[in-house]
Amino acid sequence: MEDKIKVQAKNLTKRFGDLLVLDDISFDVKEGEFLCIVGPTGCGKTTFLNCLTKLFDITAGEILVDGNPIDCKKNNISYILQETSTMEWLTVEQNVRFGLDIKKVDKKLADERVAEMLEIVGLTKFKDYYPRQLSVSMIQRVVIARAFATYPELLLMDEPYGQLDIDLRFKLEDELVALWKKTGTTIIFITHNVEEAVYLGERIMVLTNKPTKVKHILPCELERPRDVTTKDFVDIRNEVTDLIKWW
Ligand SMILES: Nc1ncnc2c1ncn2[C@@H]1O[C@H](COP(=O)(O)OP(=O)(O)O)[C@@H](O)[C@H]1O
Ligand SMILES: [Mg+2]
Structure with a gap:
């Protein structure tokens, strides 16, 4: 069966005045998927979520949820902001x-x-x-x-565990995965921590520096609960890290 598309960014461009942040970005998020987005500070990760939730106007292109622009009265979306x-x-x-x-x-x-x-x-x-x-x-x-x-049908999380100690982070991440499995929610999770992305994501999207493009999207289909010490885990972590070295 074809995967159903939950969120679709189509030629999304966002400028603040002369500053081009998101540069003609297109990608899909599948229904029920756990997508992690990794990108350098200032590349527009928060801006993307703010465009999706209509807190910001989009300069060009569009973001669709179930094929339509988001409707905050109809769509049931949770957004955990950075703060x-x-x-x-x-x-x-x-x-x-x-x-x-x-x-x-x-x-x-x-x-x-x-x-x-x-x-x-x-x-x-x-x-x-x-x-x-x-x-x-x-x-x-x-x-x-x-x-x-x-x-929620869609949960947006913007670097929620950035400031936490590593042992605590793992516990919270395990609870997050348990809740995701229970509810079937589609999750877009933003982080700049590669290990966290590989621990959580079903796919990992790596963004470039501004003006920001999608550098690569790679699958991450490791069994759960994930073990950060296994070869498969380390291989994916290294792959993402290599992509990031040429931000
Ligand atoms: N409301 C705004 N007005 C002007 N510039 C903004 C605004 N929000 C973000 N920016 C700029 O857009 C870029 C991307 O910011 P942001 O989305 O916060 O990055 P990230 O979350 O990836 O660290 C930065 O250069 C930032 O200064
Ligand atoms: Mg941010």
Whole structure:
């Protein structure tokens, strides 16, 4: 069966005044796929997500979701920005429930969803805590549980674990994969960390420096949970690193 296309960038160009950032970029994201995008700082990774979600106007070309321009009322999309955090004035449970309330999801279903999400990220016991009482990793878990709670059709993540210690990152990444498998959400995950991209992605897209083009898209079909020490893992990591050396 043909893979269904979830997101399609067609000849996407984005300029800020004279600065050409995204230069005639085209690629597809398959439904249910976990795509990692790797690119140098300032190449336009965040800009791409902002164009997709219509926070920025596109200079030329288009981005389609299920064949149409995105409609924020119709499409169910979660976007974890680079600086996304919790809402300090809400408990863990209320944070996770937030998107469900906005979408006016039936109370019984919302209760179930919140319980399910808290269980997967191991925060059930902490549901009545406030963010100030939590560690950094627990806060990241609340953010991810909140993002998945509505079972979004598309989840956009912009370097969410950039600042975290490596052991913690692996744990959060494993929980992210578990949530992805459970919900079937299409994920576009941005990182500048090659190991993270190979640990998570089904495909890895490498971008060039500005003006930015797609340098290469490579498949990454290693079994999960992935082991960063295996030869297959190291081979793909080296391949991506080589592509990056000539950014
Ligand atoms: N709102 C904006 N106005 C002007 N220039 C911008 C704006 N947002 C981003 N840029 C520029 O576009 C380029 C890409 O930025 P960004 O998408 O944040 O890069 P990345 O996320 O890959 O690090 C940078 O040169 C940045 O300065
Ligand atoms: Mg960015």
